[in-house]
Amino acid sequence: MIAELADLIDLVPLAAVPAVLVAIFFIAAEIGFRYHRRFGGKGGAEDEGQVLSTALLVLALLLGFTFSMALGRYDERRQLVVQEANDIGTAWLRAGLVPTPLGPTLQAALADYAQVRMTSPLPGETAKLARAATLRNRVWALTATAQATLDGPRAVSLVSAINAVLDTGTSREKAVAARVPGEVMLLLVIFASVACFLLGYVLDAHGHRHRFASGVLFLLMALTIMLILDLDRPADGAILVDQSAMESLVASLAPAGG
Template identity: 30%
Template sequence: MDPLREKIFQVNALLIAAVFFIIIYVLNWLGYVMKKKMVQGKPERDLSLGTAEGALMGLMALLLAFTFGMASSKYESRRQTIIDEANLLNTALFRIKLYPDSIKKSMLGDFKKYLDARIDYWDAGDDPVKINAALNNAGNYFNSFWNDNALLINDPNNRSRAEQLVPVLINMKNMVTTREAGRVSTVPSLIILVLLILVFVASFLTGFGLKPGSRNPVFSIAFTIMLSVALYIIMELSRPRQGLINLGFAEKEIVDVRKNF
């Protein structure tokens, strides 16, 4: 993920939405004030925007819906990935329990440490240092019980159990990569930038398109709130480890795997 975006992710989405609210409202007001001054200087001049304002608003709405859909799709993909990993962890745990007690005890110890590392991966939030530490710990614990299981394939008494566990472990390892790729996969910065430019320009032109004396503060505030809320929801969907719209309910499925020890 872009280092700048990682820093922005540390800022509360509500605070960013509040900043957007102020910017949108001020731009709307500035557009109205500019129109009013220009009309006062040359009252006969036609400063109406015509269809341009409607076209710009339509373009903004289209990009807003597109961005919202993209953020929502990525959110759902992350949720499904967490559920899939929880299922793999459960499968691996129950297959490990099929080993004799002498082997099972050692492998369960490494597996529990691996599970704790995966839980730490979620608890790290959007802190890149803690996330990398959790990934490294999980990798080390995984390698430990992978090597133990690989040795058991040469044991005729445990070969069948070890071979059945191999594909589950491979899928677990791949799921770590999938989840991390999903975490850093966000709505492209260029799309966000273009969306913000359209929102700000549309806010200004909405105010500029009003006739002097016809500005309704209630409408302006409502317009500002709706745009700010839409941007806020997009931000929430893009940072599912924090905020009101998060994936904590899905992560609970991984935490609940501990109950099976």
């Protein structure tokens, strides 16, 4: 049940997230306001304010923790793009040490592989992932044949470079598939809604709704959650991983690959 609810968050378009969340927060605050008006406790407004302050503090910690998690995974994906481009470029150069015809054939296979990897491979792109796996197998088969034509140091250098290409490719695919757990995002939205409920509850204790100030707070909370989702979604949104390193590599290898 929780997993199904968490999956619903991904169904909301990123641009619509702030509006949806602000609406939820206003509804939660209004429920809190009306609840206090009808069932208000005997405690003073100061005591209720302390409860709200604690809830907002915990919410801030949860927002910061989730933002740090999403930012860390985004940064990992960004670094792996550069690393894979460097690894493929190094392997392509070392393949040039292999005598003809194996050397040019291996370089052409690496250029084809770079073309497939020019954009981050998304988990749902099964055809692209299968194509990349097929090319990795081809590159390794050619490497196994080519290293036999080289002396010891050059053979070790070539195999090491190809191994780096294969390892980084797998790491990049796993990094793109890694997301902030949906349960964490669901908890974040629920906790934010509860904090808004408490805000409405406390505002009624003070006798004022303060809709404008509350709206600004709700908007800031919604934009922060949208930013977390933007960092966590590799395929859509405004914050996408820069692919220029792979694009430059493909452009430099195009004559050899063609």
